[in-house]
Amino acid sequence: MSAVLRQAQAHAQxxxxxxxxxxxxxxxxxxxxxxxxxxxxxxxxxxQVSKRYPGAASGRDALQGIDVHIEPGQIFGIIxxxxxxxxxxxxxxxxxxxxxxxxVLVDGEDISQFGERQLVALRRRIGMVFQHFNLLSAKTxxxxxxxxxxxxxxxxxxxxxxxxxxxxxxGLSDKRDVYPSRLSGGQKQRVGIARALxxxxxxxxxxxxxxxxxxxSTQAILALLRDIHRQLGLTIVxxxxxxxxxxxxxxxxxxxxxxxxxxxxxxWQVFGAPRHEATRAxxxxxxxxxxxxxxxxxxxxxxxxAHALTGAPPRFDRLxxxxxxxxxxxxxxxxxxxxxxxxxxxLLHGGIEQLQGHAHGRLVxxxxxxxxxxxxVLKHQLSHQAKDLGYVERHL
Amino acid sequence: MLxxxxxxxxxxxxxxxxxxxxxxxxxxxxxxxxxxxxAVFLVLSAPGALLASPRLNRLLGxxxxxxxxxxxxxxxxxxxxxxxxxxxxxxxVWAAVVPLTISATxxxxxxxxxxxxxxxxxxxxAAQAMGCGRWHIIWHVLLPEALPSIVAGFTITVVSMIGxxxxxxxxxxxxxxxxxxxxGYQRFDTQVMVLVIVLLIALVCSVQFAGDRxxxxxxxx
Numbered sequence: 001m002s003a004v005l006r007q008a009q010a011h012a013q014x015x016x017x018x019x020x021x022x023x024x025x026x027x028x029x030x031x032x033x034x035x036x037x038x039x040x041x042x043x044x045x046x047x048q049v050s051k052r053y054p055g056a057a058s059g060r061d062a063l064q065g066i067d068v069h070i071e072p073g074q075i076f077g078i079i080x081x082x083x084x085x086x087x088x089x090x091x092x093x094x095x096x097x098x099x100x101x102x103x104v105l106v107d108g109e110d111i112s113q114f115g116e117r118q119l120v121a122l123r124r125r126i127g128m129v130f131q132h133f134n135l136l137s138a139k140t141x142x143x144x145x146x147x148x149x150x151x152x153x154x155x156x157x158x159x160x161x162x163x164x165x166x167x168x169x170x171g172l173s174d175k176r177d178v179y180p181s182r183l184s185g186g187q188k189q190r191v192g193i194a195r196a197l198x199x200x201x202x203x204x205x206x207x208x209x210x211x212x213x214x215x216x217s218t219q220a221i222l223a224l225l226r227d228i229h230r231q232l233g234l235t236i237v238x239x240x241x242x243x244x245x246x247x248x249x250x251x252x253x254x255x256x257x258x259x260x261x262x263x264x265x266x267x268w269q270v271f272g273a274p275r276h277e278a279t280r281a282x283x284x285x286x287x288x289x290x291x292x293x294x295x296x297x298x299x300x301x302x303x304x305x306a307h308a309l310t311g312a313p314p315r316f317d318r319l320x321x322x323x324x325x326x327x328x329x330x331x332x333x334x335x336x337x338x339x340x341x342x343x344x345x346x347l348l349h350g351g352i353e354q355l356q357g358h359a360h361g362r363l364v365x366x367x368x369x370x371x372x373x374x375x376x377v378l379k380h381q382l383s384h385q386a387k388d389l390g391y392v393e394r395h396l
Numbered sequence: 397m398l399x400x401x402x403x404x405x406x407x408x409x410x411x412x413x414x415x416x417x418x419x420x421x422x423x424x425x426x427x428x429x430x431x432x433x434x435a436v437f438l439v440l441s442a443p444g445a446l447l448a449s450p451r452l453n454r455l456l457g458x459x460x461x462x463x464x465x466x467x468x469x470x471x472x473x474x475x476x477x478x479x480x481x482x483x484x485x486x487x488x489v490w491a492a493v494v495p496l497t498i499s500a501t502x503x504x505x506x507x508x509x510x511x512x513x514x515x516x517x518x519x520x521x522a523a524q525a526m527g528c529g530r531w532h533i534i535w536h537v538l539l540p541e542a543l544p545s546i547v548a549g550f551t552i553t554v555v556s557m558i559g560x561x562x563x564x565x566x567x568x569x570x571x572x573x574x575x576x577x578x579x580g581y582q583r584f585d586t587q588v589m590v591l592v593i594v595l596l597i598a599l600v601c602s603v604q605f606a607g608d609r610x611x612x613x614x615x616x617x
Contacts (some may be wrong), residue, residue: 094525099453116529123527134522138540138617147536179617195526205525 041107041235042072042202042235044093049102051088051259062088064259066102070237070252075229077246077267078239079282080256086239089256090205094126094238095119106203124152127196131208135180135195142167142176145194152199166194170224183211186217193224199233204228206238210245222248243286247271247355255279268358272325290364290389291349294319299391317346317366319389324352324359341367366392401587408575409591414571416599419489419561423496424554425569431501431553432546434460435508438536446520446530460502468499468560472567492569496557504553511545544614553608555600562596572596 038358051063063085070076080086091097092104095111111122117147135144149159167173170190180188189209196204206225210218226249229236240246246253246267253270255263257278263270274280298319304325337345350363434456440446441453466474472495476486483490515538523537539546562573572592580589 095600096521096524120527120529123525126525128522128525130517130518130522132516134518136518136519136537136541138543138614147523148528151526151528151536180617200529 027205043105043107043366044070044203044235044237045103045105045108046089046092046209047087047103047105049092049099049104051085051092051097052100060258061100062259063092063099066261068254068261068264070235074252075225075236075250077186077250077253078256079243079253080239080247081120081240081278081282082241083258084256085259086241086256087207088259090207090237090239093203094123094128094207123148124148124199125201126203126205127158127199128205129189129192129196129207129209131211132179133185133192133212135188135191137180140177140179141172141183144180144191145198148195148198162198163194166197169197169228170194175245184217185213186220187223189213189217189386190224193221193228197228200232201234203235203237206236206240208240209238211240211242218245219248225249241282243271243282247286251356255282266356268355268360271355272358272360292391294364297392298389299393301391315368315394316391317368317394319348319392320365321362321366321387321389322350322365323362323387337365341365364389366394368394401591405588405591408459409572409588409595412570412575413593413595413599415489415564415574416558416561416572419492419496419569419571420554420557422489422501423493423500424550426493426497426594427500427504427553427557428461428550431495431504432508432539434501434505435512436509436538438505438569439512439538440530440534446533460505463498463502464506466499468495469563469566471499472563478546487568489564489569491567492561492564492571496560496564499560500553500557503556504549505553507549508546511542514545515541544611547602547607547614548611551604551611554603554607558596558600558603572599 044068046068049066050061052061066089078086078089088231092099093106095104095114099112103112105111106122106126106204111119114122136147139147142163146159146163149162154162164173164176167176170193172187172190172194175183175187180191183191192209204225209225210221213221219243222245225236225238228234229249236249238245238250250267252265253263253267254261255270255276255278257276262276263274263279271283271286272280272365274283299316345365345367348364350361350362352359352363437447437451438456438460441449441456442451443453454485463471472492475498479494480486482494482514485491519537519541520533523533527581528536561569561571562576564571565574565577572595576592577590580592
């Protein structure tokens with residue numbers, strides 16, 4: 001057990017998450033008002049952003065009081081249930097949606113002040129990937145990727161070189177003359193990503209980029225995004241309703257609920273100890289419930305005397321759940337557990353994984369003959385979050 | 397039967413075919429040139445669209461509907477003053493081209509509008525996100541993506557224009573329809589009537605066939 005965990009830890013150390021301070025490999029924007037700041041580019045700041053759609057029946061704002069800073073080079077996840085305002089918030093970054101009040105600053109500039117030309121220049125600094133790919137069906141893969149450069153008036157030789165380069169990056173060089181309708185979902189999204197990167201953006205927006213894909217393609221696309229982030233060091237802002245996507249690649253996560261930010265922080269923290277009900281609901285699919293077999297044998301109260309009448313009194317174990325939320329550096333220390341619990345606890349169920357280098361998960365232990373006060377001792381001694389689940393009959 | 401067709405009849409039919417093709421060809425070309433921009437503008441000026449201006453949109457929409465509601469034969473006569481102003485005459489091929497164009501343009505514009513409206517809004521959003529201006533969106537997204545529908549709509553327009561051109565005889569523009577009425581109907585020449593019908597069917601079928609083939613080719617991508 002501990003060998004496995006140590007291995008997991010060693011693996012986590014050997015493969016650290018990319019530092020969020022990589023310098024973006026972007027060229028200066030061609031826009032007329034290139035930002036004068038010299039620090040790493042690709043920061044986004046929302047200041048008291050609210051959004052209300054004209055004629056919205058509910059009378060509630062689609063976005064309300066968003067105050068968030070996205071650091072350059074981060075992979076920033078926005079999650080929420082459908083209708084939570086994720087999509088609107090993401091679209092305020094490249095002004096596909098305008099805000100009703102508040103400001104959105106990209107690299108320190110208030111983008112609501114931008115005129116038509118500045119807006120076009122801004123959008124060339126921000127790539128966007130869509131859930132349904134949004135590729136032009138009348139154009140080949142190559143033409144789709146080339147289009148942003150073409151409308152920007154780049155010379156043909158430069159376009160050819162850049163498009164070939166990007167198709168190689170996303171692994172679709174052999175599909176260059178194929179029309180999108182001949183591609184699989186995963187391949188279409190690769191084209192979408194290549195197209196989004198063609199202007200060497202400093203920010204990449206992903207709008208449910210994996211939600212229309214099967215699990216295998218989802219993993220491949222996430223791996224590609226991680227790769228791109230490592231190579232180019234750009235800021236990635238992604239929205240999703242799948243917690244697994246956030247866990248897979250994000251550094252920071254923002255939870256939206258009915259247009260309001262309800263929770264924000266490093267992924268390990270938010271996942272380890274979700275504070276808001278919405279976060280817990282979103283996390284539910286990831287949480288492993290007790291195995292059915294164990295649940296059926298679980299008694300919430302101590303064994304009653306009724307059992308004793310049937311003959312030999314059955315023996316009961318106390319069931320304890322230990323949660324690892326990443327708050328401490330602690331990894332499950334089997335020896336120490338055994339010492340504190342006085343006797344050999346049996347491991348019935350559980351799993352621990354590494355989230356950004358923090359242990360995250362839980363163990364369910366069966367302990368023989370533990371008194372009612374033991375839980376406090378356990379908590380104190382191990383600084384775990386320990387929870388008393390009940391009693392199970394011991395198999396003889 | 398075939399031997400019985402005199403050279404004069406054949407010559408007349410060929411002349412009629414040439415007149416029909418000229419009238420329909422000219423006005424179809426004009427309807428395309430005028431109708432497509434009109435359709436694009438109707439789509440873009442709709443409320444919530446790229447160039448939203450609801451009032452102008454409603455005005456143009458009513459104008460289009462008005463012209464479409466007027467039967468062609470009435471339009472033909474009602475437009476005489478306008479036709480004379482444009483072409484200097486109210487008889488002949490050119491006198492027919494003006495009302496044909498004016499009748500076909502709104503028809504085609506409405507059909508093309510439907511095709512343009514069917515272009516996925518996500519594509520327009522994607523184009524905006526990649527830094528496309530309005531003209532880029534029209535040229536690189538709207539028109540190419542709607543092309544199959546536009547071609548199909550144009551085919552329908554041309555076919556219905558062939559039908560309408562039969563009335564052009566009323567202004568002395570000639571054409572197959574004119575021959576059928578004057579020789580086939582008024583002189584009880586069944587042979588001419590049958591030949592005209594066969595020619596018209598062949599003409600309509602070949603237009604439809606060519607249009608369908610093109611659409612199929614475009615859709616196969």
